[in-house]
Amino acid sequence: MFRWFEQRLNPFPSDEPQEPPRTLLAFCMYFTRGSWLYLSIAAVLMAGIAITEVWLFSFLGNIVDWLSVQNRETFIQNEGWKLVGMGLIVLLLLPLMILSNSLVSHQTLMGNYPMRIRWLVHRYLLKQSMAFYQDEFAGRIATKLMQTALAVRECVIKLIDVLNYVVVYFLGTLLVVGIADWRLTLPMIAWMLGYVLLMRVYIPKMGKVAERQADARSVMTGRIVDSYTNIQTVKLFSHSRRESTYAREGMDGFMVTVYRQMRLVTQVNFLLYMLNGLLLVSVTSLAIWLWLNEAATIGAVAVSTGLVLRLWGMSQWIMWELSALFENIGTVQDGINSISQPQIVQDVEDAPALKVERGEIRFDHVLFHYGKDQGVFDDLHLTIKPGEKIGLVGRSGAGKSTLVNLLLRFHDVEGGRILIDGQNIAEVNQESLRQHIGMVTQDTSLLHRSVRDNILYGRPDADEAMLIKAARQARSDHFIAELEDAKGRTGFDAHVGERGVKLSGGQRQRIAIARVMLKDAPILILDEATSALDSEVEAAIQDSLNTLMQGKTVIAIAHRLSTIAAMDRLIVMDQGRIIEDGTHAELLAQGGLYAQLWARQSGGFLGEDV
Numbered sequence: 001m002f003r004w005f006e007q008r009l010n011p012f013p014s015d016e017p018q019e020p021p022r023t024l025l026a027f028c029m030y031f032t033r034g035s036w037l038y039l040s041i042a043a044v045l046m047a048g049i050a051i052t053e054v055w056l057f058s059f060l061g062n063i064v065d066w067l068s069v070q071n072r073e074t075f076i077q078n079e080g081w082k083l084v085g086m087g088l089i090v091l092l093l094l095p096l097m098i099l100s101n102s103l104v105s106h107q108t109l110m111g112n113y114p115m116r117i118r119w120l121v122h123r124y125l126l127k128q129s130m131a132f133y134q135d136e137f138a139g140r141i142a143t144k145l146m147q148t149a150l151a152v153r154e155c156v157i158k159l160i161d162v163l164n165y166v167v168v169y170f171l172g173t174l175l176v177v178g179i180a181d182w183r184l185t186l187p188m189i190a191w192m193l194g195y196v197l198l199m200r201v202y203i204p205k206m207g208k209v210a211e212r213q214a215d216a217r218s219v220m221t222g223r224i225v226d227s228y229t230n231i232q233t234v235k236l237f238s239h240s241r242r243e244s245t246y247a248r249e250g251m252d253g254f255m256v257t258v259y260r261q262m263r264l265v266t267q268v269n270f271l272l273y274m275l276n277g278l279l280l281v282s283v284t285s286l287a288i289w290l291w292l293n294e295a296a297t298i299g300a301v302a303v304s305t306g307l308v309l310r311l312w313g314m315s316q317w318i319m320w321e322l323s324a325l326f327e328n329i330g331t332v333q334d335g336i337n338s339i340s341q342p343q344i345v346q347d348v349e350d351a352p353a354l355k356v357e358r359g360e361i362r363f364d365h366v367l368f369h370y371g372k373d374q375g376v377f378d379d380l381h382l383t384i385k386p387g388e389k390i391g392l393v394g395r396s397g398a399g400k401s402t403l404v405n406l407l408l409r410f411h412d413v414e415g416g417r418i419l420i421d422g423q424n425i426a427e428v429n430q431e432s433l434r435q436h437i438g439m440v441t442q443d444t445s446l447l448h449r450s451v452r453d454n455i456l457y458g459r460p461d462a463d464e465a466m467l468i469k470a471a472r473q474a475r476s477d478h479f480i481a482e483l484e485d486a487k488g489r490t491g492f493d494a495h496v497g498e499r500g501v502k503l504s505g506g507q508r509q510r511i512a513i514a515r516v517m518l519k520d521a522p523i524l525i526l527d528e529a530t531s532a533l534d535s536e537v538e539a540a541i542q543d544s545l546n547t548l549m550q551g552k553t554v555i556a557i558a559h560r561l562s563t564i565a566a567m568d569r570l571i572v573m574d575q576g577r578i579i580e581d582g583t584h585a586e587l588l589a590q591g592g593l594y595a596q597l598w599a600r601q602s603g604g605f606l607g608e609d610v
Contacts, residue, residue: 001103002103002107005103005104005107005108006107006108006111006112008038008108008112009034009035009038009108009109009112009113009116010034010112010116011111011112011115011116011119012115012116012119013034013116013119013120015033015120017120017121017123017124017127018124019124019340019341019342019343020121020124020336020339020340021340022336022340024329024332024333024336027152027332027336027340028152028155028156028332031116031117031120031121031152032113032152032156034116035109035112035113035116038104038108038109039109039156039157039160041104042101042104042105042109042157042160043160043164045097045100045101045104046101046160046161046164046165047164047168048097049094049097049098049101050164050165050168050169050172051168051172052089052093052094052097053094053169053310054168054169054172054173054175054176054307055172055176056086056089056090057173057176057303057306057307057310058176058179058303059086060302060303060306062082062299063083063299064297064298064299064302064303066078066079068297068298068299105157109153109157110153113153113157114149114150114152114153115149117148117149117152117153118145118146118149121145121148121149121339122145124339124343125141125145125339127343127346128341128343128344129343129344129345129410129411130405130410130411131344131411132341132344136338138225138229139221139222139224139225139226139229140218140219140221140222140225140338141338142225143217143218143221143222144218144334144335144338144339145335145339147214147217147218147331147334147335148331148332148334148335148336148339150328151214151328151329151331151332151335152328152332154324154325154328155325155328155329155332158321158322158324158325158328159325161321162318162321162322162325165314165318166318169311169314170192170311173188173307173310173311174188174189176303176307177300177303177304177307180296180297180299180300180303180304181287181290181295181296181300181304183286183290184283184286184287184290184296184300184304186286187279187282187283187286188279188283188308188311190282191275191276191278191279191311194275195272195275195315198268198271198272198275198319199319199322202264202267202268202323203322203323203326204326205264206261206264206268206323206326206327207326207327207329207330208330209257209260209261209264209330210261210326210327210328210329210330210331211329211330211331211333211334212257212260212330213254213257213258213261213327213330214330214331214333214334214335215334216250216253216254216256216257217254218334219250219253219254220247220250220251220253220254222250223246223247223249223250224247224250227243227246227247229498229499261327265323268319268323272315272316272319275315276311276312276315276316279308279311279312280305280308280309280312283304283305283308284301284304284305284308287300287301287304287305288301344411344412345409345410345411345412345430347428347429347430348426348427351427351428351429351430352427352428352429353428353429353432354420354423354425354428354429354432354433354435354436355421355423356420356421356436356522356523357421358386358387358421359386359387359420359421359522359523359552359553360383360384360385360386360419360420360421360422360553361382361383361384361407361418361419361420361523361553361555362382362383362384362418362419362420363380363381363382363383363403363406363416363418364381364416364417364418364419365379365380365381365415365416365417366379366380366381366406366413366415366416366417366418367379367380367413367414367415367416368380368402368406368411368413368414368415369414370411376399376402376576377399377402377403377576378576378577379416380399380403380416380576380577380578381578382403382571382578384553384555385553386421386553387551387552387553388553388554388568388569389549389552389553389554389556389567389568389569390554390555390556390567390568390569390570390571391556391557391558391564391565391567391569391570391571392404392555392556392557392571392573393558393561393564393570393571393572393573393594393597394572394573394574395574395597397575398573398574398575398576399573399575399576399577400557400573401527401557402576403573404439404525404527404555404557406418407425407437407525407555408433408434408437408439408525409425409426409430409433409434412426413426420433420436420523435521436521436522436523437521437523437524437525438458438516438519438520438521438523438524438525439516439524439525439526439527440509440512440513440516440525440526440527440529441512441527441528441529442527442528442529444500444505444508444509444511444512445499445500446496446499446500446503446508446511446512447496448495448496448497448498448499449495449496450489450492450493450494450495450496451480451483451491451492451493451494451495451496451511452467452492452493454496454500454511454515455467455470455471455492455511455514455515455518456518457515458470458514458515458516458517458518458519458520459518459519459520462518466518467492467518470514470515470517470518471492471511471514473514473517473544473547473548474510474511474513474514474517474544475510475544476507476510476511476513476514479507479510480492480494480511485497485502496508496511509529513529513544513545516548517544517548520548521552522551522552522553523552523553523554523555524548524549524552524553524554524555525554525555525556525557526545526554526555526556526557526558527556527557528557528558528559529545529556529558538563542563554567561597561598565584566584567584568583569581569582569583570582570583570584570587570594572587572592572593572594574593579592579593580592580593580594
């Protein structure tokens with residue numbers, strides 16, 4: 001039974017996520033698509049439960065009246081079937097409605113509903129540009145995703161529950177008490193006006209504090225995660241105390257919002273208690289006065305007093321539900337600011353997959369300034385022939401990495417175009433573009449998974465033989481065989497830790513090279529690919545890289561010029577312009593910048609120009 005209800009709502013919808021709306025209501029409605037049927041069923045069941053409970057109070061008043069006027073000998077004969085009917089409602093109908101409501105709410109909605117939101121948001125955020133992630137803490141983004149999903153669920157469900165109870169319960173109460181004596185409804189109407197005024201004053205205040213608190217919580221979490229992510233740097237510079245202070249500042253900011261929230265809570269709690277006390281005293285006093293004047297029955301006194309006590313408890317619940325609602329509204333609004341951001345780099349509609357048959361790359365009058373008035377490329381033109389292997393040379397900031405990032409379409413060009421085999425990369429599917437490009441970077445980052453998973457990331461459908469061959473070609477099979485993690489997993493099954501922290505820099509680099517070897521893409525980018533390796537291992541891997549480069553179009557970036565001197569062609573860049581183009585020998589003969597850089601190398605590395 002539980003499993004059946006759990007499977008009613010798919011937690012992983014296949015809909016392609018679009019940019020979410022930026023207004024609160026539209027945002028919640030967008031992420032509630034597909035869940036409305038079950039939310040409606042839960043709302044109807046909740047209304048039925050509320051109506052039944054109010055009716056039970058009315059029936060209780062009838063029982064009191066029956067007991068006060070009827071004869072004991074004939075009571076069961078006169079009212080027995082009514083009592084049996086009420087017993088069946090209490091023992092069968094009401095529990096059945098509560099069970100049904102609980103199954104729909106807890107089994108169908110509580111888990112699946114927020115997971116649908118997490119799934120859609122996560123898939124949308126994965127398509128955000130690199131610039132998006134460079135401007136945010138990773139921990140902060142993850143926290144916003146988790147908090148916002150739960151907050152949307154709570155906003156929608158709490159709003160439905162509260163509206164149900166306020167409308168059904170209060171109107172039902174007025175109806176039942178009004179039937180007993182209309183005058184008893186007057187204090188209740190006055191109480192309702194006071195209650196609405198109290199909520200009108202305090203709940204927006206709680207909402208504003210909650211929004212600040214959500215932001216402060218994400219800042220606090222982001223600072224803590226940032227320290228853990230960079231724990232090696234923290235320890236290298238002996239800054240544990242400084243990081244504690246940095247986190248403390250975030251915690252202090254969070255506690256300021258907590259204190260403000262708790263002050264409001266105390267005020268509301270006191271005022272609501274006083275308001276409920278006034279309602280109980282006024283209704284009870286009025287009911288007794290009416291009974292003394294023979295204007296109301298004992299049953300009317302019992303019903304009105306019982307419903308007031310029920311409203312007492314329910315008003316506390318509604319107030320905290322509404323304060324929690326506004327707290328979650330604050331969390332959602334804070335999440336909207338991070339989640340509902342447009343994807344800067346987007347595919348055109350129905351973008352075709354890139355087809356690479358030769359591997360020609362052409363930068364056609366490319367203009368790119370990172371969105372500023374001036375900068376990197378003003379009119380870059382470069383053609384790389386199919387299967388040609390070029391080396392990019394230049395000082396830091398010359399534009400080498402930007403050129404590679406534009407080819408990978410981490411950013412869109414601001415003018416001109418980039419073509420691969422005549423296809424404009426801005427008009428093809430991004431996923432297919434990057435599937436045809438293999439890249440090994442200087443700062444290798446591995447996934448916090450097994451060695452096997454990291455290597456197979458290059459080609460998930462590869463078999464065991466292909467996996468082992470790639471590891472052997474990258475000269476990583478020997479150290480992989482000796483790996484063992486904290487849980488006793490060994491070899492290819494050993495986990496490498498966050499960003500590969502359990503491995504040395506050279507080991508991470510070799511696994512990254514194995515991953516690219518397994519991918520076997522027709523275009524290969526090497527960005528200081530062997531910089532983390534010692535000379536012996538580099539010499540061994542260089543043979544494998546030479547094998548890997550065969551038949552591919554290659555772009556290699558290296559400050560150690562000896563590693564790219566044998567390339568087919570060297571492109572020398574300076575301030576976003578190509579200033580020299582030729583083979584190693586040709587450039588040396590020209591006596592230009594490349595020749596100067598070659599002459600100034602110290603220990604095999606590129607020296608900075610004064």
